[in-house]
Amino acid sequence: MAIEGAPTPDGDLTPEKRRLAEEKKNERYVWWYLAYFLFGIHIVAFVMIYAVLHAK
Secondary structure, eight states, X not given: OOOTTSOOTTOOOOHHHHHHHHHHHHHHHHHHHHXXXXXXXXXXXXXXXXXXXXXX
16 A cells, blocks of 8 residues: 555655655645744743833
8 A cells, every 4th residue: 555645665656656756745834934933933932021021
């Protein structure tokens, strides 16, 4: 049983399947970059809140 989008043992992927596999990989990267960006925004926000609350 082959995994959809995975290369076959002969390595004979059609251009359409190759494009879909590349698109799926790129979409996964976009989600990871979005997650890191949103995590970073929250860290900055918490530091700013801390700075404002502890300012004299």
